[in-house]
Amino acid sequence: SQKIEQNSEALNIQEGKTATLTCNYTNYSPAYLQWYRQDPGRGPVFLLLIRENEKEKRKERLKVTFDTTLKQSLFHITASQPADSATYLCALSYNTDKLIFGTGTRLQVFP
């Protein structure tokens, strides 16, 4: 079965720096790879989606890359702010149905 690994349980960075989170998967490449943000006591919130034939996607300070050869996605937050502190989840989907989630990376941005 598909297995997803996110680089570390926690990542601490200083405000203004770029945060880089990693998502690695096994087996065959998904049709879509998505990134979600989750705050304590809340459900996941969609951030970005990238398709298997896309290399990079950007949205404001966020950037996602997708390398199907390495079976890896990188998620970057540039000019990070304390308000970016949250858990970030990588999720794969092979069609319009279920999402397969990683365990998430907890990002802490300190002033």
Added chain:
Amino acid sequence: EAGVTQFPSHSVIEKGQTVTLRCDPISGHDNLYWYRRVMGKEIKFLLHFVKESKQDESGMPNNRFLAERTGGTYSTLKVQPAELEDSGVYFCASSSGLYPYIQYFGAGTRLSVL
């Protein structure tokens, strides 16, 4: 526009009791999903409705779990009888089914089985 709402936000029951979780999707969303996160693990898919039909229930753990979506609107997830390992956070999500297939999640129901 109202988001996905789940009720209750927290439920504490004893082993062997029955609990029913409710999810109200975003109005007009035909697709409704249930997920679960047990402590220390990743969020896992339980099942997917398209309108009132079960499209995929491959993630349902066993026959103690029953999901319904009468009339294709809100959905309920019943656990009967509850076991200790059923404890976790149950999320509901809905989507329109149109690209980019974004799933909108509710805040979840935290279920504690004692």
